[in-house]
Amino acid sequence: xxxxxxxxxxxxxxxxxxxxxxxxxxxxxxxxxxxxxxxxxxxxxxxxxxxxxxxxxxxxxxxxxxxxxxxxxxxxxxxxxxxxxxxxxxxxxxxxxxxxxxxxxxxxxxxx
Amino acid sequence: xxxxxxxxxxxxxxxxxxxxxxxxxxxxxxxxxxxxxxxxxxxxxxxxxxxxxxxxxxxxxxxxxxxxxxxxxxxxxxxxxxxxxxxxxxxxxxxxxxxxxxxxxxxxxxxxxx
Numbered sequence: 001x002x003x004x005x006x007x008x009x010x011x012x013x014x015x016x017x018x019x020x021x022x023x024x025x026x027x028x029x030x031x032x033x034x035x036x037x038x039x040x041x042x043x044x045x046x047x048x049x050x051x052x053x054x055x056x057x058x059x060x061x062x063x064x065x066x067x068x069x070x071x072x073x074x075x076x077x078x079x080x081x082x083x084x085x086x087x088x089x090x091x092x093x094x095x096x097x098x099x100x101x102x103x104x105x106x107x108x109x110x111x112x
Numbered sequence: 113x114x115x116x117x118x119x120x121x122x123x124x125x126x127x128x129x130x131x132x133x134x135x136x137x138x139x140x141x142x143x144x145x146x147x148x149x150x151x152x153x154x155x156x157x158x159x160x161x162x163x164x165x166x167x168x169x170x171x172x173x174x175x176x177x178x179x180x181x182x183x184x185x186x187x188x189x190x191x192x193x194x195x196x197x198x199x200x201x202x203x204x205x206x207x208x209x210x211x212x213x214x215x216x217x218x219x220x221x222x223x224x225x226x
Contacts (some may be wrong), residue, residue, distance in 0.1 A: 043217025059216050087155060102155040
């Protein structure tokens with residue numbers, strides 16, 4: 001069961017790059033790393049997912065070192081609308097007992 | 113709009129009561145997940161169903177149960193409600209079984225137990 005640890009909160013300014021790191025020391029071979037964004041009173045929304053190395057999409061990049069014990073979500077040039085809670089999810093729901101574990105979440109506040 | 117619908121949006125009830133929350137997954141998604149989000153516990157995975165069968169269980173209390181019907185909609189039943197059950201309950205769906213499948217979350221049901 002891969003438990004994750006993230007910073008509780010981060011502050012940034014518009015236009016800056018923000019990097020949020022998630023620790024998952026007990027990650028299993030079959031586990032993927034997924035990041036979600038959540039605005040108040042809304043359901044989480046998928047941002048990006050990866051297994052190893054680097055993944056990039058139109059909104060973010062995900063860096064995963066070779067040992068996969070951590071991952072870093074990188075948000076380029078954040079705006080006020082990026083103020084949200086960001087969750088790191090590690091898991092592989094196979095047949096049966098494995099649990100999906102959300103991290104504690106990182107509350108990002110972007111200021112003008 | 114994720115394509116996942118949940119009803120009701122809000123629910124206020126009393127301790128000891130029983131409620132049912134409903135979720136309709138995105139068209140074509142076979143897997144449904146239920147989550148509970150309270151202020152002090154964060155987002156907690158409760159249970160997952162795939163094509164009508166239970167596939168994974170998380171921190172779900174014995175007073176809670178769920179099922180997925182042949183049309184793939186799912187219901188979460190909460191009984192003998194306690195004040196601490198007040199929370200946002202989210203449903204999510206994905207195409208397939210595994211966690212690498214993107215989960216699409218519904219808007220949630222806000223439950224208040226008085």
